[in-house]
Amino acid sequence: MNLIILLVVGGIIGWVASLIMNTDGQQGIILNVVVGIVGALLAGFVVTPLIGGASIMNGGINVQTILISLVGSVILLAVLNLMRRGTVR
Numbered sequence: 001m002n003l004i005i006l007l008v009v010g011g012i013i014g015w016v017a018s019l020i021m022n023t024d025g026q027q028g029i030i031l032n033v034v035v036g037i038v039g040a041l042l043a044g045f046v047v048t049p050l051i052g053g054a055s056i057m058n059g060g061i062n063v064q065t066i067l068i069s070l071v072g073s074v075i076l077l078a079v080l081n082l083m084r085r086g087t088v089r
Helices: 002-020 029-051 063-085
Strands: none
Touching: 002 029, 002 063, 029 063
């Protein structure tokens, strides 16, 4: 059950991050889920040690973990855009 919840929340986080970074037209639902989950992992390793708290992969799902995962997803999309186009957008 946790895996299904993680996939749904990861998809929503990836979709919101793609809307923020204006890459929603280039991505499908599968890529949104991947961006959300990989962004949550990135947030767990990079953002969480800097500001504290728990990532969505370690702890429960609450507002703080969702915002931290969203920051990680936005950072991931910015890095991908930088590598692909040479600009963050």
